[in-house]
Amino acid sequence: MEYIFFEGDFVPADKAKISVMTNSFHYGTAVFEGIRAYWNQEEEQLYVLFAKEHYQRLLKNCNAMFMKLPYTVEDLVNITVELLRKNQIREDVYIRPIAYFKDLKLTPKLIEYTPEIAIYTYKFGRYLDTSKGIRVKVSSWRRNDDNSIPSRWKVAGAYVNSALAKTEALMSGYDEAIMLNQHGFLAEGSGENIFLIREGKAITPSYSEHILEGITRAAVKKLLKNELIVEVEERPIARSELYIADEVFMTGTAAEITPVVEVDNRKVGNGEIGPITRELQDLYFKAVRGMVERYKVWLTPVYEK
Numbered sequence: 001m002e003y004i005f006f007e008g009d010f011v012p013a014d015k016a017k018i019s020v021m022t023n024s025f026h027y028g029t030a031v032f033e034g035i036r037a038y039w040n041q042e043e044e045q046l047y048v049l050f051a052k053e054h055y056q057r058l059l060k061n062c063n064a065m066f067m068k069l070p071y072t073v074e075d076l077v078n079i080t081v082e083l084l085r086k087n088q089i090r091e092d093v094y095i096r097p098i099a100y101f102k103d104l105k106l107t108p109k110l111i112e113y114t115p116e117i118a119i120y121t122y123k124f125g126r127y128l129d130t131s132k133g134i135r136v137k138v139s140s141w142r143r144n145d146d147n148s149i150p151s152r153w154k155v156a157g158a159y160v161n162s163a164l165a166k167t168e169a170l171m172s173g174y175d176e177a178i179m180l181n182q183h184g185f186l187a188e189g190s191g192e193n194i195f196l197i198r199e200g201k202a203i204t205p206s207y208s209e210h211i212l213e214g215i216t217r218a219a220v221k222k223l224l225k226n227e228l229i230v231e232v233e234e235r236p237i238a239r240s241e242l243y244i245a246d247e248v249f250m251t252g253t254a255a256e257i258t259p260v261v262e263v264d265n266r267k268v269g270n271g272e273i274g275p276i277t278r279e280l281q282d283l284y285f286k287a288v289r290g291m292v293e294r295y296k297v298w299l300t301p302v303y304e305k
């Protein structure tokens with residue numbers, strides 16, 4: 001049987017239901033996370049990647065949304081491990097925690113409501129093509145401004161912006177969108193942060209560019225600096241720089257490290273995955289599966305050995 005952690009209990013998946021009158025369903029005020037767990041066949045172990053970091057972000061975002069959950073980061077990590085054990089997951093899996101106001105009341109506000117959280121597991125393989133790379137389009141939709149709906153927080157309502165950009169890209173024959181911020185500089189993809197490589201140096205938009213503070217972005221920065229000995233610069237990036245970059249890749253829990261081989265019908269470099277992106281991918285995919293000893297600190301093992 002498949003279980004979902006729902007409003008305080010592990011319940012069979014078909015019992016985890018909310019009403020159409022649920023307040024957060026109407027106003028997009030839910031706060032969520034996307035977490036991956038990777039199966040290591042040799043060790044017969046499932047590793048949750050950056051469990052603590054995701055729940056830290058979730059609780060901080062909940063706090064900003066006046067959503068006081070009765071759980072600590074440690075509680076939520078333990079609940080997730082228990083859920084994975086109950087569902088006997090022995091393959092790569094995606095985990096979706098979502099906190100919401102359960103009240104059956106109409107008024108778009110964040111106070112005097114009751115927050116709840118649900119956590120479920122979802123089988124899903126690669127989100128984008130990590131082996132061949134993707135074609136992206138600079139979107140006509142601008143990224144949410146921090147003073148309207150902060151992109152920094154992973155709140156459901158902000159994803160209307162992502163859905164518009166992703167749909168436009170897909171309907172125009174591309175795989176993914178890159179959004180500019182209100183100042184016309186690169187922000188991020190519909191569900192990914194972005195990096196450029198120029199003359200051996202990595203460049204990524206800083207936190208002040210109206211982006212989500214990506215957990216993969218932070219990990220990739222460390223790998224670039226400490227393992228590949230590639231300097232990382234954080235600053236505003238103009239759209240024109242994207243068209244002359246040597247390599248471009250996107251990062252995210254779902255997207256992992258996805259190479260971008262074409263932007264707005266211009267090849268990135270020679271149109272193939274660049275050497276820095278490839279080396280980074282090799283290392284990342286080993287690390288997340290527990291195959292690099294010094295990066296096991298990123299992982300929470302699910303099964304007791």
Ligand SMILES: Cc1ncc(COP(=O)(O)O)c(C=O)c1O
Nearest residue numbers: 191192193212214215216252253
């Ligand atoms: C808009 C957006 N940017 C960036 C990311 C990447 O963040 P992370 O690496 O924490 O998954 C995500 C995915 O969660 C996202 O939805």
